[in-house]
Amino acid sequence: MPTLGFSAYSLSNRKLGGALGTFKGVAAIGFVPGQGIVVVNATGLHAFDGNGNAIASRTYPEPVGVCLTPDGRTVAVGRGWLRPEAGPPILLGTTKNDGTNRPLEQIRAAAALSSGEYLVSDADARAVMRFSPDGKHLGFFCEARADRLAVDDLDQVVMIERGTPVVIIAGPDGRMLKRIETRGAKNELRNPVDVAVDAFGHIYVLDRDLGGVFVFTPQGQPVTTFSIPEKAPGAFRRATAMAVDDSGRLYIADERLQLVQVYQ
Numbered sequence: 001m002p003t004l005g006f007s008a009y010s011l012s013n014r015k016l017g018g019a020l021g022t023f024k025g026v027a028a029i030g031f032v033p034g035q036g037i038v039v040v041n042a043t044g045l046h047a048f049d050g051n052g053n054a055i056a057s058r059t060y061p062e063p064v065g066v067c068l069t070p071d072g073r074t075v076a077v078g079r080g081w082l083r084p085e086a087g088p089p090i091l092l093g094t095t096k097n098d099g100t101n102r103p104l105e106q107i108r109a110a111a112a113l114s115s116g117e118y119l120v121s122d123a124d125a126r127a128v129m130r131f132s133p134d135g136k137h138l139g140f141f142c143e144a145r146a147d148r149l150a151v152d153d154l155d156q157v158v159m160i161e162r163g164t165p166v167v168i169i170a171g172p173d174g175r176m177l178k179r180i181e182t183r184g185a186k187n188e189l190r191n192p193v194d195v196a197v198d199a200f201g202h203i204y205v206l207d208r209d210l211g212g213v214f215v216f217t218p219q220g221q222p223v224t225t226f227s228i229p230e231k232a233p234g235a236f237r238r239a240t241a242m243a244v245d246d247s248g249r250l251y252i253a254d255e256r257l258q259l260v261q262v263y264q
Contacts, residue, residue: 008215008226009250009263011234014052016251016260018043023260026253028065028194029243030074037243037251038074039260040066045076052262067110067118067149077110082118082135090135092120111149111157113172119157121146128159128174142174152197156218160205165189167205169220178220180205189214194242206242206252211235213242213250226250226263234261
C-alpha cells in the first residue's frame with residue numbers, strides 16, 4: 001500500500017455548514033445520486049445540492065445515521081427507529097422466545113439492499129438483522145458488532161467491527177467474504193470510524209486516529225491512502241463521518257473544525 005499521505009486528493013474551496021455556518025456532532029454523511037449530500041447531526045438531517053447549497057432540513061430526536069433506499073430516498077436512522085422522507089417512523093423490534101416484541105433501542109447503523117430490505121446493526125443483539133421495507137423483522141443477517149454499514153450495487157455489505165481495526169466484507173446472504181486487517185503493515189488501520197463505497201465498488205475507510213482514508217478494491221485489496229499533514233489546511237484529525245459522491249469527491253466531517261470539508 002502506498003505511504004499514508006499520498007496526495008490522491010486535495011482540499012477544495014467547498015465546505016458544508018449548518019444554519020450558523022458550522023456543524024456540531026456530525027454522526028453520518030450520505031450521498032444521494034442526482035441530488036447531493038445529506039449530513040446528519042444531533043439536530044436532524046440536512047440536505048445540500050450538488051453545489052453545496054442548503055436545500056432542506058428535517059428535525060429528528062438524536063439521529064445516529066442515514067441510509068439510502070433503492071429508489072433514491074433518504075432514511076434517517078435513530079436508536080430505535082427508521083424515518084423515511086415521508087410517512088410515520090418505522091419502529092423496529094424482534095420477537096422474543098415468549099412471542100412478545102423486543103424493541104430495538106441501541107441501533108448503531110442501517111443500510112438498504114436493492115430489494116428494499118433494511119440491514120440494521122443493534123448493539124444489544126450484537127448482530128446485523130434484516131427487516132422488510134415496512135419494518136417487519138425478517139431474521140438474522142450476520143453476527144457482527146457493526147458500527148457502520150455500507151452496501152454496494154451488488155449488495156455486498158461492508159462493516160466496521162466496533163472497537164477493532166477490522167473491516168468486514170459480507171455477501172448478500174450475510175456470509176463473510178473478507179476481513180480487512182492491516183495489523184503489522186506499514187500503514188495499519190487503528191481506529192476506523194466510517195466506511196463508504198464508490199460507484200465502482202471501491203471501499204473507503206476513514207481512520208480517526210491517523211487522520212487518513214484507506215482505499216481498497218471491492219475484494220478488500222489495498223489501493224492507496226490519503227491524508228493531509230496535521231497542521232496543513234484541510235487536515236482532519238478529529239474526523240467522525242465520510243461520504244464519496246459519483247465523481248469521486250470525498251466529504252469528511254471534522255469535529256475540531258465543526259465543518260464538512262470537500263476533497264477532490
